[in-house]
């Protein structure tokens with residue numbers, strides 16, 4: 001039976017995403033970030049018995065939100081392997097793909113997962129609980145140059161050098177193991193009255209590195225063009241500018257780096273055309289109900305012929 005699990009995660013910009021996918025009831029759709037299954041359920045409800053939905057999530061907890069149906073399947077895997085999994089299922093082309101990036105409310109609220117600055121827990125931050133690298137490994141085992149790069153590139157932290165120096169001198173005497181220990185060590189790096197924002201950026205950087213998020217997104221985007229039918233829709237929600245930049249470049253310019261290739265006549269060569277030039281944002285009504293929708297940016301594109 002299909003039941004909503006909005007306590008696991010409230011789907012963001014649901015009707016905008018479903019409209020963006022322009023669902024064909026007999027089509028094949030892929031939700032690469034199943035989570036609580038909110039977007040998946042809304043897609044599935046639009047399909048008839050010939051349509052099918054394939055979902056991905058590399059967090060095993062997402063399995064608690066599945067339902068039994070012959071035309072629905074959740075694959076416990078990183079979405080960067082989408083093409084191989086589809087091939088294994090003998091699916092060459094799909095009609096639409098949705099990605100709602102980042103972490104679910106469930107992951108943030110589960111204290112022991114270590115994603116939130118609000119709770120004391122082990123420095124974990126792995127979305128895939130079987131993965132070998134946790135945030136603790138990064139904080140304690142990466143050299144100072146690599147740590148600096150992570151905080152500069154993924155957290156855009158203005159005083160990353162000072163931050164790394166603090167971490168380095170603390171870890172010389174003892175391994176840094178919990179979120180609270182880390183926050184205590186770096187608390188004097190944060191600008192006054194902006195501590196929360198600063199710590200959130202530090203955690204964001206660590207989370208991106210722990211889960212290799214930008215690489216996975218890059219791999220996903222390049223495979224979308226290989227598996228999408230002509231006219232198929234790609235719908236992506238991102239929550240920070242690093243992800244949005246990649247998606248925007250890819251949809252607008254045809255490459256993740258933003259480099260443009262043109263044909264003989266000067267037309268830009270790109271696999272997708274944008275449906276909305278600017279990203280869609282959550283409505284006032286949704287913003288009032290769900291704070292997480294605040295940073296959401298939705299981009300929709302259609303596969304060119």
Ligand SMILES: C[S@@+](CC[C@H](N)C(=O)[O-])C[C@H]1O[C@@H](n2cnc3c(N)ncnc32)[C@H](O)[C@@H]1O
Nearest residue numbers: 009011033035036037038039057058078079100
């Ligand atoms: C924001 S939540 C998605 C919520 C979902 N749209 C819903 O309505 O409940 C993101 C989910 O995607 C998963 N995820 C993030 N990156 C992933 C990746 N590279 N491969 C597979 N799953 C991923 C996370 O584990 C999380 O459950």
